Amino acid sequence: MLVVRALENIPEKGIAKGEEFRLYIVDAHHHMGREKNHQNTPSGAYEFYALLWFEMQRMTEKMKNQDALLFEPIGIIAPELPERIFKTKEKWSRMNHGWLVDRTVVFPYTDDYSKSKSTEEPSFQVSNDKIAAWTTRAPHSSRLIGFARVDPKDAINGSPDLPMRELDRAIGELGLRGLKLHPLAQLFLDDIEADYTRNVVARAGELGIPVILDTRNIRTAERIRNLVVSMRQDEKYKKAMRGLSVILAHCAMSPGSTKLYDILRDPAIYGETSTLHDKDVPVLFKMSSDRLKSHLGSWSENLLFGTDFTFLSVQAAELILHLLSREFPGSLEDAQRILGGNALTLVNRPFGTIKSAERPPQAVVCLGCEGDAVVTLEDTIMKLISGEGWDITSVDYMIPPKHTWPRMESMSAGGHNGIYFDSYVISLGIRGGITEVHLWVKKGPGNITSCTVLGTKGEDALDSLEFGTQKINATFTKAINSNPIKSNSAMDLTREVLKLLA
Ligand SMILES: [Zn+2]
Structure with missing residues (x-):
């Protein structure tokens, strides 16, 4: 958790200078496994967060000198129980750091081992097994939330239900809690609205798990929105739509486009912040606060903080500090939702598989x-x-x-x-x-x-x-x-x- 201190009185929020607050941070976009020269494991993640905190402290000094901050980051504290778990064994206690980020959503890369050996075996089987092995055992199980990956195109090259079978296995048997799809890496950018993609997204909705899609431009975001809208209009997807939430990774890298906010107004669609840097950051939050007013909640309910480590590094420091700056158009509550609350709301359910027997409480x-x-x-x-x-x-x-x-x-x-x-x-x-x-x-x-x-x-x-x-x-x-x-x-x-x- 990040501890911040108010640098001045903020009477309209009832905050006095010097008051301290703690923000619980969830990284909604993080890779583990191996892809060419990229490689990451749980300890790599924690080291990265320690580095991110170091970078934040460096940037804080500069921003304070420019009088740009409303809240200054002053320290890190770990949530009690996870930290106690890390302290129970000598070799675990060496990884008891990096608590700037409290929970991390992790999914595979397009791993070197993600391709299956035959068309009758799903892609990402080994990758999903590895993610489960990392995320469902102590001590990392107290810190990591595993998402699966599948290749929707397996349905074309092999049996039509192959990706859904792998998704069912990853969620039901391994206990993973969401799905990552990568239209560019798995070559279905032009087929986002095709039936074979729709079937995978629908299954995620039926399972009640969030789907994060790599989204690098507004055209892809529009295709994803069209897919969601077409499912909503079709009676057949009624059950799937009840549980469906779709996250546009990188906010389509288009924070300046008004189209992005039309898309984010869809109640099932969210945006994740990794890759945004420099001027993109203030633009995203300014336009979101102007354009995402909802009758149910706050504009900030649509946005999720993510790092996309290892593809990106300490850019995320800039984004966190913007949320604490004068320029940020929201409140500390908005910052907390973006930094963690929204991601937890989307994951929503406690860990579980379908393997165990029922038992009365x-x-x-x-x-x-x-x-x-x-x-x-x-x-x-x-x-x-x-x-x-x-x-x-x-x-x-x-x-x-x-x-x-x-x-x-x-x-x-x-x-x-x-x-x-x-x-x-x-x-x-x-x-x-x-x-x-x-x-x-x-x-x-x-x-x-x-x-x-x-x-x-x-x-x-x-x-x-x-x-x-x-x-x-x-x-x-x-x-x-x-x-x-x-x-x-x-x-x-x-x-x-x-x-x-x-
Ligand atoms: Zn990524």
């Missing part, structure tokens, strides 16, 4: 447990994963429902930035097995600590991280009310949870 509550109950529980889980059996496949914090991202609270008032650090889901899976569970940990109010053990699929599973929505309320109320196991100490709570995992 069971809550364990501890009344009057002091604050350390959660620490005791977490310590025990860390011990659990250091053995052969369980692994942490993800750590997902609850977030506010769509269109309700809250006001930023100063650090002295609690520092709430929209991420619910006191309500989160730890996904646990048995290594090499099919069993997986969610532990939904919830602290307070009034010293009530609870840990609900749930299945990852079925009627009673959590299908969203949006805290306060009806489904979550119903799941939680039911689990808490129907025979909760009561405990009266931190150790007792932990013991009961362990019994449920046995």
